[in-house]
Amino acid sequence: MADLDRSSLALYGSRVGVSVIGFASTVYFARAIGAEGLGIYFTVETVVVVLAVLARFGVDSAVVKRLSGAADDAERARHLTGAFGLVLVPLAVVSLAVLLFADPLADLADLPLAPxxxxxxxxxxxxVETGQWLLLSALRGERRLATSAGVEFGGEVLRVGTSVWFVLGGSGPVGLVYGLLIGHAARALVAGVLLDTGLARPTRETMTSLVSFSKYTAGMNVSHLTYSWLDTLVLAVVVSKTAVGTYEAAWRVSLVVALASSAVGAALAPNVSAWAASDAFERIEEAFTNSLSFALLLVVPAVVGAAVLGGPFMAVAYGFGGGALLAVLVAGQVAQAVKDVVQSTLLGLDRPRTVFVTNAVGLGTNLVLTVGLALAYGPLGAAVGTALTAAVVAVVQWRALQSWLAARVDRRALAWQVGGALVMGGVVVGATRVVTPDSPVPLLALVALGALTYGGVVSLHAPTRTRLVGLVQPNATGQAEGS
Known part of the structure; x- marks a missing residue:
């Protein structure tokens, strides 16, 4: 488990860095171009992400699975080349659709650009979005989690730096789109240079293998798409760009607390795939239980923290409201953290059809709940719908996983996490009677007090303390990637 933990930590550390930079830049952009300008950029980004997921057709997930389970370099090269071939047609179709619907797209985006x-x-x-995700997935398929994490981080630094430069030059939301293009192009270029896997002519068996996996993960990605972006699209169409800016600002803060679970999931899938190939199911069950505890370690206290300090945080950071919105979105990340670990385990076990079916349930749930509640109650309704959708999918996938594994929760570790979070909440509420969180310094002081309190409580749990200490101990093999 130590190597898996370190792989998770490498990816988590990178994503924390990405999120810190992204958060700081969002705070700056919110104040530089306002909630409406931010909402225009988020609308464009949402459109691009939605279309890119359709163009990739789930092939990026298939790349991770097939490269991590390949017998040799030649097989990996055939799979990577086949993956690029598979996305060409859907990418061309989506690009043609963009051209045909240029005028409605321009009306939705509201950017000061000709159609x-x-x-x-x-x-x-x-x-560039399609290219970067295929190449980053190939790095993960090579089980080089730390390398892929570094590429993600570097691309985000470049994106933010160029975006700030354009905004300072007066480009407004268009400058943010330029920065997005440059950052993603740089990720694709660097990932391609660092990749060990080459290119080779794919066989019919290669293409069949990729399609057999991606046809199911495509559905998974569409479900994730609706979970992550449907609410933003609905708000952009029926409410306002200002509502989009406020919602996305809160959503991206909530994503920070889910970074650990997404990193654990990304590290878990290729390792489960390798263990399943050698029938090491007891090792998978142990890794699953430990990974789930690790994934929830930061999410649980974040729920309490958002409930106590969500309002002051949104006001101080962005200059607008949204405390209740943030609290609901963070609460939804508990279910999402469970889903990250369960779904990654299912994919590692080569159960893409199960993932497809369970995500189809989530897709239907999301369409009904998120759209209906967003239309009725605006941003807060969209947040409730999104959180409920994550909970439904997590429950359905958990029940499905139990058909193949003795999936279980470490209840003692979870009890320590919940107890620590409640103690933390009580301490912070008491401190707010003395310190008013109406500016950055007292707000940060309260956050630090809460973090120290929670850390002190959970460190009393010996197994958790041992795992955390193990993360910083030297790796005997000298390798941080893989396991």
Whole structure:
């Protein structure tokens, strides 16, 4: 478990860095171009992400699975080349659709660009978005989690730096789109240079193998798409760009607390795949239980923290409200953390059909709940719908996993986490009677007090303390990647 923990930690550390940079930049952009300008950029980004997921057709997930289980370099090369071939047709179809619907797209985006200029920008973003995820997935398929994490981090630094430069030059939301294009293009280029896997002519068996996996993960990605972006699209169409800006600002803060679970899931899938190939199911069950505890370690206290300090945090950071919105979105990340670990285990066990079916349930749930509640109650309704959707999918996937594994929760570790979070909440509420969190310094002081309190309580649990200490001990093999 130590190597798996370190792989998770490497990816988690990178994503924390990405999120810190992204959060700081969002705070700056919110104050530089306002909630409406931020909402315009988020709308464009949402459109690009939605179209890119359709263009990838789940092939990026298939790349991780097939490369991690390949017998040799030649087989990996055939799979990677086949993956690029598979995305060409859907990418071309989606790009043509962008051209045909240029005018409605321009109306939705509300960017100060001519329709054809916007089409060119969106198509370019689609190409680099597709390329970067295929290449980053190939790095993960090689079980080089730390390398892929470093590439993600570097691309985000470049994106933010160029975006700030454009905004300072007066480009407004368009400058943020330029920065997005440059950052993603850099990720694709660097990932391609660092990749060990080469290219080779794929066989019919290669293409069949990729399609057999991706046809199910495509459904998984569409479900994730609706979970992550449907609410934003609905708000952009029926409410306002200002509502989009407020919602996305809160959503991206909530994503920070889910970084550990997403990193654990990303590290778990290729390892489960390798263990399943050698029938080491007891090791998978142990890794699953430990990974789930690790994934929830930061999410549980974040729920309490958002309930206590969510309002002051949104006001101080962004200059607008949204405390209740943030609290609901963070609460939804508990279910999402469970889903991250369970779904990664299912994919590692080569159960893409199960993942497809369970995510189809989530897709239907999301369409009904999120759209209905967003139309009725605006951003807060969208947040409730999104949180409930994550809970439904987590329960369905957990029940499905139990058909193949003795999946269980470490109840003692979870009890320590919940207890520590409640103690933390009580301490912070008491401290707010003395310190008013109406500016950055007292707010950060209260956050630090809460973190220290929670850390002190959970460190009293010996197994948790041992795992955390193990993360910083030297690796006997000298390798941080793989296991």
């Amino acid at each position: 054809l200029a916007l089409v060119g920008m969106v198509v370019a973003l689609l190409v």
